[in-house]
Amino acid sequence: MSQKLSPVEALDLWQRVCVASVRQDVPDLSARQMALLLTVYLTPPPHTVRGLAGILNVSKPAVTRAVDRLGELGMVKRKVDEYDRRSVLIQRTVKGSVFLREFGDTIVAASAPSSDVNSD
Amino acid sequence: MSQKLSPVEALDLWQRVCVASVRQDVPDLSARQMALLLTVYLTPPPHTVRGLAGILNVSKPAVTRAVDRLGELGMVKRKVDEYDRRSVLIQRTVKGSVFLREFGDTIVAASAPSSDVNSD
DNA sequence: AGACTTTGTTTCAGTATCGTATCTATTTAC
């Protein structure tokens, strides 16, 4: 069954995760960049610039820039669609997978603060 | 009992919340700004520039900038400490409280996708 | 009083991102 999460607990979780993430050497991604990255990894492909712009409700150049940035970081990569060479498919990378796996662990750790007391 | 949250579930939650947040007219806060905002609202005061810089492990000018930005948005406000006029206390605002309450509701809604009444 | 410490802001050059409009490349329609 899905757990019940109160608004206060939810915000508290979000705070711990954000702080833990910021404290690391992780690049300071904006909400848009994070939303794009997670969408590429967690929703079924293909992912195009136009499609992501629609999902995130932002302009196409904004998506292009976010993909540029995440590409520089090695988190995603571009690939021209073979069947419609106008389109660009945004794909996952090994580095991005590792980053998100660690990030998931960060969330899990932040959601169970009672277990053990190691806070740094 | 504390709910068990798997890494995949955690990332999935994060994705839904980030996307929902980005889709709104909400300003595109960086992870640092969000971490600062949440820390001001969810951890006991007082909150100083120096203290926040330590908590977030960023430079003091970075905190000043984030407070500038969040102040422009009406999310936090500054107040000189009466007892040590060198210090600046970063305090909550009504607008920030409203924003975070709504954000908490967004997280709760994203964590209970089974009751899908509407998706916008 | 004077020197020193602490706090936060400002300056600086450099980089990143923004939205709108324009551009190139590709596909489709006629």
Add this chain to the structure above:
DNA sequence: GTAAATAGATACGATACTGAAACAAAGTCT
């Protein structure tokens, strides 16, 4: 084959953020 439509990238001027260093203001110490 030529025009229209589509997808994504780029140009543009504007704004925001970066860390390091210098700064002003306020407190502390002797």
